[in-house]
């Protein structure tokens with residue numbers, strides 16, 4: 001029998017377009033450029049909601065009443081603390097390594113340190129461990145940033161919102177109301193996004209009935225890559241290279257000539273404008289005007305115009321990562337922390353989708369078509385040429 005060539009076999013490379021499950025957590029309409037959590041448009045959530053309320057919505061399927069939100073917020077606040085033992089071991093990591101690697105290691109440490117997590121086997125305790133991770137991720141990311149700056153971690157402030165407390169733990173200073181609100185919006189907008197690579201990775205791990213810490217650490221590992229969450233750091237590094245929009249345009253010309261990808265553009269699902277990019281662009285401009293430093297924004301805007309004019313017809317448009325870094329930069333946050341901030345937020349989507357999937361679990365197990373040689377005779381090592 002002649003083997004089919006790779007071209008003749010029908011399969012979806014990178015699982016593109018493959019539907020692996022149904023969900024009520026969130027939807028992405030790549031043609032209309034629409035993102036919704038549990039049926040609520042992210043534009044409305046960014047305008048009116050908070051990260052705490054959005055997490056409740058993702059986990060429980062409905063917007064909370066005032067008392068439900070208060071109870072849930074108290075629970076998240078109670079889960080913010082990261083044991084000193086974990087922080088001490090993170091400090092001892094053979095660094096320098098990327099904060100995303102430290103974050104991934106931190107989650108693994110928490111699983112080993114926290115007895116309650118180790119015994120979290122039923123769905124209810126798994127969900128509780130997941131909520132604990134949502135609370136702890138911000139503390140862990142902020143502590144990692146402080147450790148890298150050779151400063152002592154700042155303990156969480158229970159009086160502050162999730163976003164405000166995160167900024168406080170980064171700098172040790174109470175955040176300005178605008179900074180807190182912008183960070184809150186950034187956390188809302190990153191909280192969930194369909195069956196993206198890190199969500200899928202965490203669901204695959206959870207589907208084996210592994211623990212939620214392992215599932216979340218695989219999400220962090222996947223998010224780290226530059227084709228996924230790692231793009232936000234790569235974007236700012238690209239923008240920082242240029243002193244003027246003209247320099248940036250010369251770079252774009254060269255990148256296109258060499259068929260190189262420009263970070264912060266393109267998306268597997270969106271073939272139109274990513275709705276999150278539009279919101280981030282607005283805040284990137286406003287914050288840059290406020291700080292009086294428009295250099296990065298002007299460079300980004302010039303790159304956007306050029307890429308959209310040249311590649312827009314192919315659906316290559318700014319994605320979530322193109323403008324978010326300018327916002328974090330304006331908030332005084334170091335670029336190496338941009339992808340960890342993504343994880344601080346996205347852990348909510350990972351946990352919500354894992355819990356939804358586990359209610360009717362089926363082990364993920366796709367197949368690969370073997371197209372290599374067969375029936376080869378074993379050749380003793382001395383006879384190999």
Ligand SMILES: CC(C)(COP(=O)(O)OP(=O)(O)OC[C@H]1O[C@@H](n2cnc3c(N)ncnc32)[C@H](O)[C@@H]1OP(=O)(O)O)[C@@H](O)C(=O)NCCC(=O)NCCS
Nearest residue numbers: 226227228231260261262263264265266267268316319321
């Ligand atoms: C996100 C991404 C992986 C999705 O890509 P995809 O759907 O798999 O699309 P492909 O990589 O197959 O690219 C399709 C075509 O668009 C081009 N393209 C895609 N993204 C591009 C980009 N950022 N810059 C320039 N060209 C791009 C590819 O070169 C390819 O061109 P071709 O048809 O001439 O070969 C891709 O757009 C990318 O690598 N973007 C940059 C990284 C990034 O910003 N990631 C964050 C995503 S939120």
